[in-house]
Amino acid sequence: MADISISEQDFLIFREYFYRKTGIHFETNKRYFVDKRLVERIKETGATSFQNYFRMVRFEASGTEFQSLVNIMTVNESYFFREEYQFKCLVNSMLSEITKNKTDKAPIRIWSVPSSSGEEAYSIVIYLLEHWPDIDKWDIEIISSDIDTDILNRARQGIYSPRSVQHLPPELLKKYFKPSGAGYQICDDLRQAVEFTRVNLMDVDDVRAYRGFDVIFCRNLLIYFDDVSRRQAAETFFDALKPNGFVCLGHSESMSRISSLFKVRKFPEGIVYQKPEVNK
Amino acid sequence: MPIIKQVDSEINDTEKRLNARDFPGLLEQLESNDPSARRWAARDLATHSEAAKALVQRLKREDDKSVGEAILTTLTKLADPVAVACLVECLRSEDVALRNEVIEAMKNLPNEVAPIMGSLLTDTDPDVRIFAVNILESLRHPQVETWLMEVIKNDTHVNVCATALDLLGEVGTLASLDALQNLKLKFSDQPYIIFAADLAIKRISEA
Numbered sequence: 001m002a003d004i005s006i007s008e009q010d011f012l013i014f015r016e017y018f019y020r021k022t023g024i025h026f027e028t029n030k031r032y033f034v035d036k037r038l039v040e041r042i043k044e045t046g047a048t049s050f051q052n053y054f055r056m057v058r059f060e061a062s063g064t065e066f067q068s069l070v071n072i073m074t075v076n077e078s079y080f081f082r083e084e085y086q087f088k089c090l091v092n093s094m095l096s097e098i099t100k101n102k103t104d105k106a107p108i109r110i111w112s113v114p115s116s117s118g119e120e121a122y123s124i125v126i127y128l129l130e131h132w133p134d135i136d137k138w139d140i141e142i143i144s145s146d147i148d149t150d151i152l153n154r155a156r157q158g159i160y161s162p163r164s165v166q167h168l169p170p171e172l173l174k175k176y177f178k179p180s181g182a183g184y185q186i187c188d189d190l191r192q193a194v195e196f197t198r199v200n201l202m203d204v205d206d207v208r209a210y211r212g213f214d215v216i217f218c219r220n221l222l223i224y225f226d227d228v229s230r231r232q233a234a235e236t237f238f239d240a241l242k243p244n245g246f247v248c249l250g251h252s253e254s255m256s257r258i259s260s261l262f263k264v265r266k267f268p269e270g271i272v273y274q275k276p277e278v279n280k
Numbered sequence: 281m282p283i284i285k286q287v288d289s290e291i292n293d294t295e296k297r298l299n300a301r302d303f304p305g306l307l308e309q310l311e312s313n314d315p316s317a318r319r320w321a322a323r324d325l326a327t328h329s330e331a332a333k334a335l336v337q338r339l340k341r342e343d344d345k346s347v348g349e350a351i352l353t354t355l356t357k358l359a360d361p362v363a364v365a366c367l368v369e370c371l372r373s374e375d376v377a378l379r380n381e382v383i384e385a386m387k388n389l390p391n392e393v394a395p396i397m398g399s400l401l402t403d404t405d406p407d408v409r410i411f412a413v414n415i416l417e418s419l420r421h422p423q424v425e426t427w428l429m430e431v432i433k434n435d436t437h438v439n440v441c442a443t444a445l446d447l448l449g450e451v452g453t454l455a456s457l458d459a460l461q462n463l464k465l466k467f468s469d470q471p472y473i474i475f476a477a478d479l480a481i482k483r484i485s486e487a
Contacts, residue, residue, distance in 0.1 A: 009486065013450065021418075051453065051487050058451060059422050061390045066420075107284055125283055139284045193283040204323050228388050231353045235323065238346055239316075260377075261346050 004042050006035040010050040024252045037072045063226055078116045080123050081167045086248045087127040089269035094246050098214050107139035112217045115144035118155030121194045122186055145199040152196045158186035201233050210240045220250035234259035241275040248272050303328050315344040322350035326357045336366035356385045364392045371411050383411055387418040394421050406437040413443045429459040449480035
């Protein structure tokens with residue numbers, strides 16, 4: 001097969017299309033990263049040129065190749081305090097709004113989905129304990145869900161590699177973890193603080209019971225869904241939230257591209273989405 | 281620690297089924313005064329293939345956005361000829377938001393929309409023809425370029441052709457070049473068409 005090359009024009013067309021479909025924008029300095037992966041997929045699929053490949057991606061009914069492209073263009077790595085700005089937003093902005101409007105003393109409920117191996121849910125707990133001044137005034141429930149029961153078991157065990165915890169300040173690592181083999185295990189108190197449950201977001205019967213949440217974290221998951229599944233997930237979050245509850249998505253994801261159900265809220269720490277009180 | 285744990289059984293116990301979830305029960309709930317009940321009925325009707333007509337009837341007078349979205353998602357999942365016909369009917373609505381939602385929904389149904397695309401692209405209403413081209417923008421179907429070429433070849437409405445032309449500039453191949461040249465002749469008094477056609481031809485030729 002002749003060498004496949006990606007021209008400047010090809011890159012621009014691809015970048016524009018990929019942004020339209022996923023919300024992920026590649027700066028020009030990412031050109032090498034994008035070109036390399038595009039060429040890899042072109043060769044893998046047996047396409048003879050960027051043009052042929054691009055047409056296949058756009059018009060393949062199953063969307064399988066587009067999904068492969070999304071997978072290869074995104075980096076799926078979970079670690080403690082990933083996208084920390086949203087935890088800051090939680091303790092500095094969202095929770096103060098939630099508690100201000102609360103008319104009862106019921107627990108504040110947070111849903112982290114997908115749980116993966118638990119880094120996000122435990123990060124939320126640590127962040128609340130360390131940075132939320134009102135932590136002693138309110139009860140908090142944290143539920144973390146995933147479709148994969150093996151990964152849920154790993155989350156419950158709470159054992160992590162040094163790479164997973166590398167963004168944690170040393171004093172927090174010391175405070176909340178104990179050494180375990182070549183890595184660390186999160187302390188029993190935190191392991192007991194989070195409820196890990198199996199749920200398939202696409203199964204209406206599975207998600208029906210998930211109601212009354214104040215905040216949902218769903219970061220870097222919807223990017224792997226097709227359009228219909230994304231809409232369905234947005235509807236699930238809508239039904240799971242209390243009025244005025246918040247959804248936090250990954251930095252490259254935008255609810256506005258998926259559904260018009262939510263209001264965009266711009267806080268100093270970042271953008272989140274809010275379920276309106278009334279849906280007119 | 282103020283972080284309290286809720287056991288799994290409590291999560292599930294929070295769900296109380298107050299109404300029958302069979303087809304007649306869901307149709308009744310679809311007319312409830314409570315938007316939340318209507319939304320859940322719309323979601324649960326996704327497992328009832330005969331639900332499309334009732335869903336569209338509700339959609340036309342639904343004033344709660346969240347229920348409208350749930351109905352459209354369910355119609356997209358049902359994806360049978362009745363559901364698709366109902367979506368097409370909504371393309372003719374004067375409600376811009378509804379039309380846009382329907383266009384987005386139809387983009388997700390390449391195999392179901394393909395058999396009716398020919399008739400949408402030759403509809404007597406130029407707005408419907410433009411919406412059909414809008415659907416093609418993200419329709420994953422190998423015939424997209426052919427449909428677009430037919431539009432710029434046969435359609436006499438400049439706005440319909442301009443919409444198709446913009447898309448051909450993105451997805452066209454050498455097969456489109458003749459049709460693009462002819463379009464310039466057909467609309468030789470329209471500077472935008474000339475400009476956009478030249479751009480598309482340049483892009484395709486250089487690819």
